[in-house]
Amino acid sequence: MINRLNLKAWLLLLPALSLLIAFTHWPTLKSFWRSFTWARSDVAPSQFVGLDNYRIMLDDPVFWKVIENNFWYALGTVPTSIGLAIMMALWVNSKIRCTSLLRLAFFTPTILPMITVANIWLFFYSPNIGLFNQLLGLVGIAGPNWLGDPDLALSSLMVMTIWKEAGFFMIFYLAALQTLSPELFDAAKLEGANAWRIFRKITFPLLMPTTLFVLINALLNAFKLVDHLFILTKGGPNNASNLLLYYIYETAFSFLDSYYAATLTVVMLLTLALIALVQILVIDRRIHYR
Amino acid sequence: MLKVEEISRKYGELTVVDKLSFSVNQGEFVALLGPSGCGKSTSLKMIAGLETPDAGSIELEGRNITRLSPGERKLAMVFQSYALFPHLKVEDNILFGLQARKVPKGEQKKRLDSVVDLVGLGDHLQKKPGQLSGGQCQRVALARAIVAEAKLCLMDEPLSNLDAKLRNEMRTEIRALQQRLGMSVIYVTHDQVEAMSMADRIVLMNNGKVEQIDVPEALYNNPKTIFTAQFIGSPPMNIIKSGSENLGIRPEHIEISEQGMPATILSCDYHGADTIVLADISGQGEDQKLVKIRYPGHALFASDQNISISWAPQNEHRFPL
Incomplete structure (x- = not known):
């Protein structure tokens, strides 16, 4: 039943809700439907083809390649950037001089847009004039073609991603560390715990809520953030550094196959929904210790 | 057993503790008493090793501990905020120090049982600190200090977060425990009633300096300075x-x-x-x-x-x- 009070609430929700529906939920449903249809050309009427698009997808070696790449990309960037973030946060939270400068230094990569970062790193990675190879040249090593070598391209992207993400996650850890009472650490020190034991038994468990929040965000970013591919590798060479979202973009706007792109999008959405679901169902329940 | 000699601590230009000297005998309950900001907590932190004195020395049973890390001093401490680890069960909070010091499991169990009896926490061992009342948290903090069987136990205003009634009860209880176990205690407080009723001797501090060190009766009957005279007794x-x-x-x-x-x-x-x-x-x-x-x-x-x-x-x- 919609009574007067309810109606008012719905009216207040209407602007946000209509935007969400128009630009998020409706396109999602549209993509979902589109993934079951196909048309010979843009002008031809689309027809229902059932699971044909999905069958094509399962037979598509590039799809499997980008899934595999995305898996390694997530595995390579997420734990490392979280680990680095904790270390940096512990460092800039300690009683050393110039902590504000250090914090700023660590946070700078986060302020920069991904496209800018990619352009900076394009210079680092360039085969002949690039910073890395010039430095290697100084000690007499001929540097590899970081972005052009299929064996190195994805790893090179990962290094850059870690560089960009760690500073961002550090801010969350720093905020969490500053809410912890210093007396806890005094007590632990008095009880004879060494630095490693304090970290393992006190600091890390108390940072768990932050870690799980950061973990989810890092995982989502590993799928969502592909801006740097446009600048650095365009997914190449030979899809060696291609990721799912970039492949969707290519399929839709370079190969102009919006039906197959919709199919890939559904896979992407399901993956992201699964990650979000894990957060809501499992993690939220387990991390609260108060 | 503890001998503090002329320790000083400055924060920038401000001298917080100025040539403080006093001693604690075996089994003695010594209160560090004074108004807020008189340097009593800083003094306690220097004894604990959480702060380093700029000058002076601290000796524990003839050993100079002035530059030792807090862990190496093997002291126990009860904090004003209790400093319980919120993610650990009461049991693990109490045993934290013994685990860190690698005391054998059987010994840990034995000591846990006896200390839990002493402070009356039997039903709460599996709970987390968040599920306990203020008084129960206080007991956990106390148990953690007792279980260490440290030579000296430091207490930093341990009762200030409790309500008046509970504070009176815990006062009696802590004093009784201390006497029963023969613990040597340094107890920091700004509350003259606590110091007068619990301590064997009182170190009265003002502006980082010792004003008078004496047994409670002497502080009341023979104050040596106007500050002492007016600080002890109510109204002054x-x-x-x-x-x-x-x-x-x-x-x-x-x-x-x-x-x-x-x-x-x-x-x-x-x-x-x-x-x-x-x-x-x-x-x-x-x-x-x-x-x-x-x-x-x-x-x-x-x-x-x-x-x-x-x-x-x-x-x-x-x-x-």
């Missing part, structure tokens, strides 16, 4: 300027009598068992000289009523100007 001792010295007389030692010093009543503050009477003893045309009188029972004086006050000469204290 009346100080009356008389000739070339200051005369001190406690409110509870003044009687309202037939004859003696003339005074004018200003107000009466009824407390139940007694009444604090505020009176003016200045003569005509002089500046006001206020004294407080503790009058047993309910005093019914009108404002501006003229009375006479007197006291026994042995209750007079004299301080040079």
Whole structure:
């Protein structure tokens, strides 16, 4: 039943809700439907083809390649950037001089847009004039073609991603560390715990809520953030550094196959929904210790 | 067993602790007493190793511990905020130190059982600190300090977060535990009642310096300075300027009598068992000289009523100007 009070609430929700529906939920449903249809050309009427698009997808070696790449990309960037973030946060939270400068230094990569970062790193990675190879040249090593070598391209992207993400996650850890009472650490020190034991038994468990929040965000970013591919590798060479979202973009706007792109999008959405679901169902329940 | 010699600590230009010296004997309960900001907590932190003195030395059983890390000193400490680890069960909170010091499991269990009996936490071992009341948290903190069987236990205002009733109970309980276990304790407090009722000896501090070190009775009966005289006792001792010295007389030692010093009543503050009477003893045309009188029972004086006050000469204290 919609009574007067309810109606008012719905009216207040209407602007946000209509935007969400128009630009998020409706396109999602549209993509979902589109993934079951196909048309010979843009002008031809689309027809229902059932699971044909999905069958094509399962037979598509590039799809499997980008899934595999995305898996390694997530595995390579997420734990490392979280680990680095904790270390940096512990460092800039300690009683050393110039902590504000250090914090700023660590946070700078986060302020920069991904496209800018990619352009900076394009210079680092360039085969002949690039910073890395010039430095290697100084000690007499001929540097590899970081972005052009299929064996190195994805790893090179990962290094850059870690560089960009760690500073961002550090801010969350720093905020969490500053809410912890210093007396806890005094007590632990008095009880004879060494630095490693304090970290393992006190600091890390108390940072768990932050870690799980950061973990989810890092995982989502590993799928969502592909801006740097446009600048650095365009997914190449030979899809060696291609990721799912970039492949969707290519399929839709370079190969102009919006039906197959919709199919890939559904896979992407399901993956992201699964990650979000894990957060809501499992993690939220387990991390609260108060 | 503990000997603190001339330790000092400066924060920038501000001297927080200035050449503090005192000692603690085996099994003794020593209170560090003083108003907020007098340096008592900083002194305790220096003994614990959480702060380093700029000068002076600290000796524990003949060993110089001034530069040792907190863990190496093997002291126990109860914090004002209790400093319980919120993610650990009560049991693991108590055993944290023993685990860190790699005490054998069987020994841990034995000590846990006995300490849990002592402080009465039996039903709460599996709970987290968040599920306990303030008084129970206090007991966990106490248990963690006792279980270490440390040579010396430091307590930093451990009762200040409890309500008045619980504070009185815990006061008695901590004192009883200390005496039963023969613990050596340094107890920091700003509450003179706590210090007077619990301590064997009191180190009274003011502005980073020792004002007087004595047993409670001596602090009350023979204060050496006006600060001590006015800090111990409630309401504080009346100080009356008389000739070339200051005369001190406690409110509870003044009687309202037939004859003696003339005074004018200003107000009466009824407390139940007694009444604090505020009176003016200045003569005509002089500046006001206020004294407080503790009058047993309910005093019914009108404002501006003229009375006479007197006291026994042995209750007079004299301080040079």
